Amino acid sequence: MLAGFSGQKIITTHSGDLLAAVPLKALRRLRRVDGDVKAFQIADGAIDELELKRLDHHVRRHRGGFLFAKVWILVEGETDETVFQECARILGHDLFGEGICCFKFVELGVAPFIRLADQLGISWIVVADGDAAGGKYVATARGLLNGRNVDEHIVQLPTYDIETLLCLHGYGHLYAASVSPQKLAANPNPHTHGTEQYWEHVVNKLQPEKGKPTRILPVIDALEDAGPPAVPQVIKSVIDQALIAAKEGA
Numbered sequence: 165m166l167a168g169f170s171g172q173k174i175i176t177t178h179s180g181d182l183l184a185a186v187p188l189k190a191l192r193r194l195r196r197v198d199g200d201v202k203a204f205q206i207a208d209g210a211i212d213e214l215e216l217k218r219l220d221h222h223v224r225r226h227r228g229g230f231l232f233a234k235v236w237i238l239v240e241g242e243t244d245e246t247v248f249q250e251c252a253r254i255l256g257h258d259l260f261g262e263g264i265c266c267f268k269f270v271e272l273g274v275a276p277f278i279r280l281a282d283q284l285g286i287s288w289i290v291v292a293d294g295d296a297a298g299g300k301y302v303a304t305a306r307g308l309l310n311g312r313n314v315d316e317h318i319v320q321l322p323t324y325d326i327e328t329l330l331c332l333h334g335y336g337h338l339y340a341a342s343v344s345p346q347k348l349a350a351n352p353n354p355h356t357h358g359t360e361q362y363w364e365h366v367v368n369k370l371q372p373e374k375g376k377p378t379r380i381l382p383v384i385d386a387l388e389d390a391g392p393p394a395v396p397q398v399i400k401s402v403i404d405q406a407l408i409a410a411k412e413g414a
Contacts, residue, residue, distance in 0.1 A: 238288060262407060
């Protein structure tokens with residue numbers, strides 16, 4: 165549609181679909197900073213061309229709504245997305261309404277999204293698993309802080325992954341209920357019941373191959389029944405920090 169207009173085009177929009185049709189380099193994002201409105205854009209050389217092409221493709225594929233957010237919570241997987249969005253709701257917060265977008269970064273890696281956020285004036289928080297891969301994501305994010313406070317931008321879970329964290333907070337029986345008998349027979353759990361290693365084994369070695377995103381739903385239902393005090397502190401802390409950052413960018 166936009167290509168049909170001749171000459172220079174300056175268009176303001178709140179449409180993610182429209183943004184998806186525009187190259188990222190052509191965007192100017194307006195944000196209020198210390199009472200003034202500042203325009204942000206991708207500076208020449210700030211993001212290399214291959215990385216920029218991959219980001220452009222990501223925006224086209226997922227639409228561009230996340231570019232309007234004040235804050236990104238960057239997580240490793242779809243389950244993490246669901247947990248943060250639903251825990252925020254249980255705590256009484258509407259992430260979308262607050263200008264906070266939680267989405268997974270693993271398709272492109274964490275660095276491209278951090279660079280894009282910094283160029284467009286979007287605050288960010290990286291939440292990584294407690295495994296070796298998560299440690300690498302943390303190291304990458306640390307290298308892009310440029311003097312900013314690590315505690316305001318990077319969180320590594322104290323457990324192997326977010327499912328193991330939820331098991332340790334009393335929801336392991338819901339994962340135990342979906343254990344594959346065939347996998348259990350082939351790979352018995354050698355760890356002491358109730359330990360982190362035990363639940364890590366249940367979550368990562370004994371579940372059916374399919375249906376991972378849906379296995380979190382009974383856990384969310386149980387969390388909702390238990391109410392706000394049931395939300396693990398590390399999850400609540402990330403949400404609280406995102407809310408603070410969103411208000412700073414209001």
